[in-house]
Amino acid sequence: MSPGVAPGAPTVDTALPAPPPTDLSAIAAAVESRGAAGFVAVGDRFDDDLRYLSRFGGPDRAYAITVTPEHAVLTAPTLFAEQAAREFLGGDDDLVREVRTDHQSEPAGVRAALALDELTDGADAADRTVLTPASIPHDAALYLRGAGYEPESTTAVADARERKSEAELACLRRVQTVTSRGMARAEAVLAAAEPDGDTLRWEGEPLTTERVRRAVDAEMARHGVRSAGNTVIGAGQTAADLHYTGVDDIASGETVLLDISPRGPHGYYGDLTRTFVVESEGGWERRAYVAVQDAHEMALDRVEAGVTAGTVHEEAAAELAAHGFRVDSSEVGFVHGVGHGVGVSLHESPSLTSDDPLEAGHVVTIEPGVYDPETGGVRIEDLVAVTEAGYERLASYPIRFTPQQAP
Amino acid sequence: MSPGVAPGAPTVDTALPAPPPTDLSAIAAAVESRGAAGFVAVGDRFDDDLRYLSRFGGPDRAYAITVTPEHAVLTAPTLFAEQAAREFLGGDDDLVREVRTDHQSEPAGVRAALALDELTDGADAADRTVLTPASIPHDAALYLRGAGYEPESTTAVADARERKSEAELACLRRVQTVTSRGMARAEAVLAAAEPDGDTLRWEGEPLTTERVRRAVDAEMARHGVRSAGNTVIGAGQTAADLHYTGVDDIASGETVLLDISPRGPHGYYGDLTRTFVVESEGGWERRAYVAVQDAHEMALDRVEAGVTAGTVHEEAAAELAAHGFRVDSSEVGFVHGVGHGVGVSLHESPSLTSDDPLEAGHVVTIEPGVYDPETGGVRIEDLVAVTEAGYERLASYPIRFTPQQAP
Numbered sequence: 001m002s003p004g005v006a007p008g009a010p011t012v013d014t015a016l017p018a019p020p021p022t023d024l025s026a027i028a029a030a031v032e033s034r035g036a037a038g039f040v041a042v043g044d045r046f047d048d049d050l051r052y053l054s055r056f057g058g059p060d061r062a063y064a065i066t067v068t069p070e071h072a073v074l075t076a077p078t079l080f081a082e083q084a085a086r087e088f089l090g091g092d093d094d095l096v097r098e099v100r101t102d103h104q105s106e107p108a109g110v111r112a113a114l115a116l117d118e119l120t121d122g123a124d125a126a127d128r129t130v131l132t133p134a135s136i137p138h139d140a141a142l143y144l145r146g147a148g149y150e151p152e153s154t155t156a157v158a159d160a161r162e163r164k165s166e167a168e169l170a171c172l173r174r175v176q177t178v179t180s181r182g183m184a185r186a187e188a189v190l191a192a193a194e195p196d197g198d199t200l201r202w203e204g205e206p207l208t209t210e211r212v213r214r215a216v217d218a219e220m221a222r223h224g225v226r227s228a229g230n231t232v233i234g235a236g237q238t239a240a241d242l243h244y245t246g247v248d249d250i251a252s253g254e255t256v257l258l259d260i261s262p263r264g265p266h267g268y269y270g271d272l273t274r275t276f277v278v279e280s281e282g283g284w285e286r287r288a289y290v291a292v293q294d295a296h297e298m299a300l301d302r303v304e305a306g307v308t309a310g311t312v313h314e315e316a317a318a319e320l321a322a323h324g325f326r327v328d329s330s331e332v333g334f335v336h337g338v339g340h341g342v343g344v345s346l347h348e349s350p351s352l353t354s355d356d357p358l359e360a361g362h363v364v365t366i367e368p369g370v371y372d373p374e375t376g377g378v379r380i381e382d383l384v385a386v387t388e389a390g391y392e393r394l395a396s397y398p399i400r401f402t403p404q405q406a407p
Numbered sequence: 408m409s410p411g412v413a414p415g416a417p418t419v420d421t422a423l424p425a426p427p428p429t430d431l432s433a434i435a436a437a438v439e440s441r442g443a444a445g446f447v448a449v450g451d452r453f454d455d456d457l458r459y460l461s462r463f464g465g466p467d468r469a470y471a472i473t474v475t476p477e478h479a480v481l482t483a484p485t486l487f488a489e490q491a492a493r494e495f496l497g498g499d500d501d502l503v504r505e506v507r508t509d510h511q512s513e514p515a516g517v518r519a520a521l522a523l524d525e526l527t528d529g530a531d532a533a534d535r536t537v538l539t540p541a542s543i544p545h546d547a548a549l550y551l552r553g554a555g556y557e558p559e560s561t562t563a564v565a566d567a568r569e570r571k572s573e574a575e576l577a578c579l580r581r582v583q584t585v586t587s588r589g590m591a592r593a594e595a596v597l598a599a600a601e602p603d604g605d606t607l608r609w610e611g612e613p614l615t616t617e618r619v620r621r622a623v624d625a626e627m628a629r630h631g632v633r634s635a636g637n638t639v640i641g642a643g644q645t646a647a648d649l650h651y652t653g654v655d656d657i658a659s660g661e662t663v664l665l666d667i668s669p670r671g672p673h674g675y676y677g678d679l680t681r682t683f684v685v686e687s688e689g690g691w692e693r694r695a696y697v698a699v700q701d702a703h704e705m706a707l708d709r710v711e712a713g714v715t716a717g718t719v720h721e722e723a724a725a726e727l728a729a730h731g732f733r734v735d736s737s738e739v740g741f742v743h744g745v746g747h748g749v750g751v752s753l754h755e756s757p758s759l760t761s762d763d764p765l766e767a768g769h770v771v772t773i774e775p776g777v778y779d780p781e782t783g784g785v786r787i788e789d790l791v792a793v794t795e796a797g798y799e800r801l802a803s804y805p806i807r808f809t810p811q812q813a814p
Binding site for chain 1: 418453454464466467468469485486487489490493539541542543544545546547548558560617620621624625626627628629630631633634635636648649650651652653670672737742743752753754
């Protein structure tokens with residue numbers, strides 16, 4: 001246990017008693033307004049639409065959810081029946097929910113069609129349209145067609161996911177709070193590292209990105225939040241690689257970029273980036289830091305319900321350009337968008353380069369950065385919920401160039 | 408830090424310098440033997456076929472791989488170009504590999520079709536069949552069709568994934584070794600817990616499944632392996648719930664079932680289950696343990712290349728029945744199959760209830776268990792690689808009823 005992190009420090013209460021309730025009213029409304037027979041999604045536990053719609057952690061093979069204006073049926077494997085009942089049956093709408101484990105030997109697409117047959121029995125089944133996400137598995141779409149339905153893609157799920165409910169915001173705040181704990185652990189390690197020539201040593205061994213990553217991930221696990229493979233840490237040239245999860249020595253004087261995006265117990269992600277330099281001599285690192293910090297503040301100042309999302313990006317780009325950094329290259333300078341939505345997917349709508357207005361309940365990253373593949377990278381990122389008056393930072397973490405022991 | 412786990416214990420070297428090389432020769436051969444134009448898979452980072460085929464950790468939006476008898480093209484987002492080059496370009500076959508970042512604004516299915524157009528230019532393109540996994544996203548299948556190709560599903564990927572290469576076995580051994588470290592941490596916590604009436608206390612607080620889970624996950628993170636949300640821990644009645652990841656008090660005298668299935672840095676899973684009872688008074692828990700331990704040994708004894716997979720399940724079932732446990736119910740007794748394949752998916756082929764023969768290089772779990780929803784559950788699981796002469800346990804961990812401090 002290193003300085004700066006008390007061994008017995010209390011953990012964050014991430015273990016909510018139940019997932020946030022599902023609200024399928026927007027899906028039911030889409031079915032009704034299209035005059036469709038129903039909505040069907042098929043996927044495995046890694047399908048974030050299904051996770052959102054059902055809150056069911058699910059198996060790593062295909063299962064399905066079927067929604068009509070009055071019913072929602074989760075077709076689950078028998079071996080997951082208890083888990084499905086625990087996680088799916090808490091709804092926040094008027095739909096009647098049911099977990100079905102019949103027809104186990106049939107593929108999920110067939111089971112969804114059978115559920116739909118029953119739910120629409122006696123109704124006017126003239127319209128055999130079934131709304132589905134565009135990326136429903138092809139075999140499931142063919143099974144639906146084989147059962148006499150016509151799959152038609154809908155954006156209703158992506159649209160519903162954009163605006164977060166209070167219960168979802170509560171999940172996001174907790175995960176982001178743990179993400180901050182992970183960052184505090186990393187900063188404490190960097191602050192405790194000792195220069196030895198150009199290299200850094202920590203606890204008697206050379207300091208690498210992998211050692212910092214393990215310290216961060218272990219700290220987050222202690223609070224019930226998992227790294228999800230997203231603990232990006234680069235140093236010097238690898239800090240200019242936007243998704244570096246490899247092993248690199250950390251030297252004094254170079255940028256150490258940490259982008260931590262773990263996943264909480266109910267599937268919501270955190271997302272936090274800071275950049276530090278141990279024993280800086282100024283130069284590119286310092287200039288880049290000042291520019292990115294300014295761009296971060298200016299971009300945050302633009303966030304507010306009703307503002308066109310893309311203007312947040314433009315604000316950051318203008319500020320970085322004013323500091324003399326390129327904003328027109330895919331390799332040098334500001335090479336990416338200033339932010340994206342976060343929820344049960346790490347990247348989801350809205351994009352901060354879009355022409356649509358921000359809305360209250362959107363949760364987005366604000367993460368300007370500049371990169372030089374020969375030198376390093378600097379990025380500063382916070383996760384915020386858009387409000388009518390501006391934004392709420394979902395958890396706060398100090399912004400500083402030189403790593404310090406936590407207070 | 409609790410007794411039994413030395414604070415400075417060395418970590419396991421899971422951070423391999425590069426992913427295991429991809430071997431696409433079986434896919435190329437399937438294309439050739441079908442006389443197809445090529446093979447295309449589309450998915451995001453959570454698609455395990457794509458992970459296997461490309462070794463690319465990838466983004467959480469769709470990307471594609473296109474394979475012909477002589478070429479393999481990964482179409483990646485520009486922002487992931489460095490990562491794609493690092494992870495995809497190490498092949499273990501004769502195919503020419505290439506990462507493409509052109510046509511960024513087109514959907515992955517369109518980009519795959521464009522790559523295929525170029526690769527087959529000038530060749531006899533009479534057959535426009537494209538082999539795909541059956542669960543390719545429906546929109547990608549429609550884009551392929553729109554480009555003049557006819558998607559046809561193939562099992563070539565699932566077949567190739569069944570038999571592990573030496574490089575894959577090396578990944579699996581390391582992850583399973585870390586899984587054992589996680590189990591050791593859990594056992595040390597249980598051994599250090601103090602009975603207080605019927606309940607257990609640890610470090611001054613009531614002991615819960617969630618507290619044990621966090622200790623396990625933090626220990627594995629310390630070695631660079633993540634829990635992947637699969638650290639199933641149940642106590643008493645929740646031990647009969649096959650996928651319990653909730654919060655339950657742990658009492659003395661009841662079964663504590665721990666099923667740990669983390670994911671290593673290159674995507675391979677571990678899988679290890681043990682069951683302990685603190686301060687047992689015998690009874691159902693003891694009888695169940697003896698039966699499951701016998702069934703585990705008998706099932707392992709059957710494992711060998713050439714044996715029909717299903718006979719391993721039958722052996723375990725016969726042994727459990729001989730001990731007086733039901734094997735015909737979905738709720739009481741032996742309610743699941745005795746094992747499944749493990750690789751870049753936690754559950755993959757072969758199933759140990761199938762009629763196909765086991766082959767050298769298969770990696771399977773052996774995990775008999777018995778459950779009583781009113782009382783508890785007992786399961787014992789090891790992960791083994793099938794060999795010509797029998798099997799190799801990928802990591803060993805003691806099998807014992809009463810938790811002990813690690814030696």
